[in-house]
Amino acid sequence: MTETDSSGARGGRTAEHRSPAPGDADLRRIGVHPDHWYPVALSRRVRRERVIATSFAGERIALYRGRSGAVHALEDRCAHRQVPLSMGVVDGEALRCCYHAWAYRGDGRISQIPYLAKGDRRPPRGVRGYPVREAYGLVFVFPGDPEKAEATALPDVPAFGSPDYRTMTFSRTVRCHYSFMHENLLDMNHQFLHRGVVGRLRPELLEQRTGETWVEARYLFTHTGGKRNRGASLLAGEGIGGSDSADVMTIRTRYPYQTLDLLPEGAARPAFRMWAAYVPEDAEQRVCHTYGLLTIEKPRIPAVMHLAWPFIRHFTERVFAEDRMAVEAEQRAWDEQGEDRNHEVFPLILNVREVLRANGVPLVPRTATPCAGLPDPLP
The missing domain is CATH 3.90.380.10 (Naphthalene 1,2-dioxygenase Alpha Subunit; Chain A, domain 1)
Structure with missing residues (x-):
């Protein structure tokens, strides 16, 4: 160094x-590097089985705390109609969109579309899930490369x-x-x-x-x-x-x-x-x-x-x-x-x-x- x-x-x-x-580049046109842990909410604001909206550099994020007490962070747009997931309902450890009740796991995968049968065709992907940690009374997300999150210290x-x-x-x-x-x-x-x-x-x-x-x-x-x-x-x-x-x-x-x-x-x-x-x-x-x-x-x-x-x-x-x-x-x-x-x-x-x-x-x-x-x- x-x-x-x-x-x-x-x-x-x-x-x-x-x-x-x-x-030299104008510093005010330089963004923060996403490969770090950033606080996006106070822990006390994310109550059990509740969801709130937050953001990082224009990326809308839905934070929710499941029944177990674990906090999850998802892209705040349902893959179906793009309605904010922060308007949704926490169901156990999943988050359901308020519109058609599509359910998402904490990693962003779609776990259920209520009106589809098991063999029916489903969307090719869910929504983005962010690595998330809690410390110091704050909720941190890792908005960069998720593979770097584990090795990056809080x-x-x-x-x-x-x-x-x-x-x-x-x-x-x-x-x-x-x-x-x-x-x-x-x-x-x-x-x-x-x-x-x-x-x-x-x-x-x-x-x-x-x-x-x-x-x-x-x-x-x-x-x-x-x-x-x-x-x-x-x-x-x-x-x-x-x-x-x-x-x-x-x-x-x-x-x-x-x-x-x-x-x-x-x-x-x-x-x-x-x-x-x-x-x-x-x-x-x-x-x-x-x-x-x-x-x-x-x-x-x-x-x-x-x-x-x-x-x-x-x-x-x-x-x-x-x-x-x-x-x-x-x-x-x-x-x-x-x-x-x-x-x-x-x-x-x-x-x-x-x-x-x-x-x-x-x-x-x-x-x-x-x-x-x-x-x-x-x-």
């Missing part, structure tokens, strides 16, 4: 970087389920290309945007590293004035009174996911750790769904966390709302201009753009061609 290293104002060496050349969220941390889950639609989200979190120079929530923060880039599939940045954060939100103080592990100590924040894009760890000064472990995935909803990938897991260190006194939880939730929602406002404005500018006219000067962001561009796939116009590799029906 290729790796470069650079440091900020603390005397380290500076990594070489380059501005995008004229022949993302690692080390603090999830730890007795030392409590998890807050986020699920929000953001009307922008997923790359804007990666850039927003990595570029902590935008703290002016959050001045009304966190006060005046001074971020100092200590170090940045990059490889073929990842980018990492370490910042030193110092609170330099202004009113600091109570939720921010609690989230940073500073207790009710707050503190002006310096915190080290480490942010990583490890394709296709993103993580953030905040280590308060003098602490042995992070006060909070965040994991996020930005899952495109539409075929042009100009709208994404953000799934986030924020794991927060529990204080010594359990009651403090209970009291602090609403403040932390309110704080994080306010910060996210401001970030969403900014990235959606970026997307609108791209839509109006028809191309990326950003004049980016921060080497870290140029590096993450290269990682996203190199690991993604070009977006191509969708055509109404049959899906390859669909399962044949059982005799």
